[in-house]
Amino acid sequence: MSTDILSPRLVARGLSAGYPGRRVIEDLDLAIAPGRVTMIIGANACGKSTLLGVLARLRPPMAGTVELDGVDATTLSRRRFARAVGLLPQQPSAPEGLTVAELVSRGRHPHRGVFQRWSPEDSAIVDSALASTGMTELADRPVGDLSGGQRQRAWIAMALAQDPRILLLDEPTTFLDLSHQIEVLDLLRELNRTQGTTIVVVLHELNLAARYADELVVMSHGRVVAHGAPADVLTAEVVAEAFSLDALVMPDPLTGTPLIVPVPGGAHSAADHA
C-alpha cells in the first residue's frame, strides 16, 4: 500500500446508463484522476449516483464502457474488479449484532478463495484498516451501537480492508451531524495523502466538496458540465446552471477554497434555464 504504486486509471467512455425506459446519463466521458480526491456534485436526479453505480459495476451501462487501466471492466471478473475498486454505497446495512471487526474482516472477501483459510496477511491488513480509521478500540463493538460518524468510519475500514487502489463512496455524509461529516471527510483526505488511494465521492454538500476535493466534477441532467480544480470550476455561472441557484462564489475565509453563498430569493426552477 505504498504511494509508489501508481493507482490504476478509472475511465468512463461514452457512457449511457439509467433504468428501463429512462436514460439518466447520456454519452458521458470522464477520466478519474489517479491518486487524487475527486468529488462529484450536482442537483438531485442529475445522475451522479447512477454514474457512481456504473463505475462501481453495480449496474451495466446501456452504452459505452468503463475502463480500468485501459481494460474494459466488464471483461474482468467481479472479484478481480473488487480487488482494485472498493465501494461504500448509500446507507449500507449490516446484520444485527455484527461487530466492527467482523464487518471489516468481510472486506477481505475478494482476496480469499471460497475454500481459502484466513491468513496472517489478512489479519495484518484488517488491523491496518482499523488503525487507519481509528476504530481499533471499537473493534469489538456491534456496528449498530456506534454513532453515525463511527459507523461510517467502520464501513470505510471495511472498504479499506479490500485493499483497493480506488475507493468509491456514494453520499457517505448524508444524515450525519456536521462534526461527523467533517470527521469522515478528514479521514478520506488523510487516506489519500498517506496511502495514495484514489478517492471518488458523490457528495451533496457543495461547500464541503469545494473544501475537500482536489478535483470537482459538476453534473447536470446526465452530463458533466465542469471538471477540474474547485477554484477553477465553481463559478456563479456553473452554480446557476447545475443547481438553478443564484449565488455568490467567494474564497472561504479559512481555507481559500470556493465558498458558495446563495443569494436570497435566488432559487429558480430548472425550467427557467434550458
Next chain:
Amino acid sequence: MTGARTRRARAIFAAALVVLAIAVLLSLGVGARPIPPWVVWDALTAPDLTIADHSVVLTQRIPRTVIGILAGAALAVAGAVMQGLTRNPLADPGLLGINAGASVAVLAAITLLGITTPAGFVWFAFAGAATAAVLVAAIGSRGADGSNPAKLALTGAAVTAGLTSVSILILTTDIVALEVYRYWSVGALTARGLDAVAAVAGPVVVGLALAVVSIRGLDLMALGEDTARGLGHDVTRTRVVGILATVLLCGGATAIAGPIVFLGLLVPHALRAFVGDSYRDLVLIGIPLGAAVLVLADVIGRVIAPPGEVQAGIVVAFLGAPMLIALVLRRKQVTL
C-alpha cells in the same frame, strides 16, 4: 373528472349486481341434479317438499347460496379493509392467517368443548380471528421494515402453518373427524346450514357497516399515518374500527364456510383495475362482487369434476394463487 369516476363506479356496481343475480340463479339451478329455472321458481314461490327438486333447492341449494353470498361479501370487504390498514396490497385474511385462527378456534370449540351449535361456536370464531390478527400484526410490524409485504405474508404463512398443525394435533386421535376437517379446511359452502347463517348474519352485517364507516379513514391513511393525522384524522379510531370489522367479517365467514384463502386478494385487485385505489369503491362494490365470485366458484366446483364436487375454496385458490404469483412477477421493483 370525479363525475366520470363516480359514473364509472356506479356502472360497475350495477354490473356486479347483475353478475350476482346470475350467479344466484346458476347456483340454484346447476349441480349434480340440474334443475330448470321454472322449477326453481316454483320451489321458491310454492314449495312442496315432497317434490325431490323442490327439496334439493330448499334444503341444499339455498343454504349454500346464502352462505356463499354472506361469506364472499365478508371476505372481499375484509380483504379491502386489511389492505387499507396495512397499506399493503397483498394483505388477504386467508394469507395472513386470520381465517386459520378462526377455524382452529371453531375446531377446538366443537371437538374439545363439545359446542356444536353455531350460535355457540361462532364466538370462538371471532376470538380465534382476533387472536390471529393480533399475532400477525405484532410479529409483522416489528423490525425496521415493518410494512414489508413479504414479511407480513411470511408471518401469516407461519401463523397459518402453526395453527393448522395445532388443528391436526387436536384431531389426530379421530381419523373420521380429521377427514371431515380436511374437507372443510379448504373452504366449503356445504358444511353448515341456515342455522349457522342465522347465527352469523348479524355480526357480519355489523362488520360490513363498520367497514363502510371506516372508508374515509382508509382513504386518508393511504397517504401515510402522519399525513392523515396532519389532516385532522383520528388514525387510531380507524384502526380499531377496521380491525373490529375484519374480525367480525373473517370470523363470521370462516364459521360458516371454513378458512378461504385469496378471496380478499382477488376481488379488491380485480376492482382496482377499474376503480383505482378508492376504498369507497373497493368496499362498496366488493360486497356484491365478492358474493358473486364465491357463489360462482361454488357453481364451478359442482360441474368441473363429476361425479364429485370440488369445494369452493379450492376453486378460489386455483384462481387466486396464480393471480398472486402473476401480481408478484409483474410488480415493479420496490426499493426498500
Next chain:
Amino acid sequence: MSVVEAVRTRTRTRRRWVVLALSGVLVLIAGLSLSLGDYPLSPDQVWRTLWGGGERVEAYVLFQVRAPRLAMALTAGAALGTAGALLQALLRNPLASPDLLGISGGSGVAAVFALLVLGTTGPVLTVFAFAGGLTVAVLLLFAGRGQRAGGYRLILAGIGVAFLCTAITNFLMVRAQVEQTQTALLWLTGSLSSTPWWQVVTLVLVGIASVPAVIASARWLPINQMGPATAAGLGIHPSRVQVVAVGAAVLLTAATCAFIGPVGFIALCAPAIARPLLGHGAIGVGSSAVVGATLLAAADLVAQFAIPGLQLPVGVVTGALGAVFLLWLLGTSKGRNL
C-alpha cells in the same frame, strides 16, 4: 496480538463450545431413542450391541428398527436445519423456510398425485416427491430472477405456491377413494416409522453431494447479507449466490420430503435457535444442522412416547411444537429481529 485475530479466536471458541454443547444434547437424545421402546434396552445393552455383542433379538431391535429410524431423524433434521439456515440468510428473513415457501408443498402434490392417481408407492413415490419439490424450486428461482435484493418476489411467489399446493393436494384427495386417502393423509403428515436403511443411505449421499454448495453459500451469504450494493462491491454475484443457496436448500428439502414426507418447522426453528447461540450476526449453517438433527430426533421421541399407546406422526409433533415456538419467539427479545 492482532485485534482481529483476537476477535476471530473468540468467535471460533464460542462456536466450538456451542457445537460441543449441542452435540452433547444430541448424544443424549440419540441414546434415549435407542433405549426406549416396546423392548427397552439399558444403556450398556445398547453399547454392547452396537459393538457386536448382545442377543440376536437385541441386535434386531437396535439395527433394524431403532438405528435406521434414529439415523433418518438425524440426517433429515440436519438437512432441514441446513436448508432453513441457507434460505433465511439468503432472504434475510428469519421466517423464510422451505415449508412456507412451497417446496414441501410441491413434494406433497407430486407424492399425492403418484399415490392417488398413479397408484404407486415405494421408490417411485420417492422420485415423484423429489421431482415435485425441485419443480417448485425452479419456479421460485424463475420468479426471483434478476432481483438485486434478497427475494421479496421469491418469498411472495413461494407463499402463493404453497397455498396453491395445498389446494391441489386437497383437490386430489377429494377425488380419490377413501381407503387411498388414508395412505395419502399419513404421508402428508410426515412420519419416520419403518424407515429402511436404503433411504437413510440415499439421504446421506444427497447430503454429501450438497456439501460443496453449502460451503460456498456459507462463505458468500454473510457478504450477501450486507445488501446488494455492498455485496456487489465486494465481488459477489447476487444471482449466483441465489441459485447456489436455493439449489442446495431445495436439494436437501426435497430429498428429505421424498423420504419422510413434509415435516414442518424444523427448517424454521433450527436456525432460529442456533443463531442467537452463536451471536454476532452469524449465519450458523453448521450449528443449524446439529440443532435440526437434535430437534427432529427429540420430536420423534415425543411422537412415539408422549401419549401412551398411541404413535403420533412426527410431523404433527413438529407442527404443534413449532407453533408454540413461534409464539415464544414473539414474546421474547429474540423476536426483535423478526
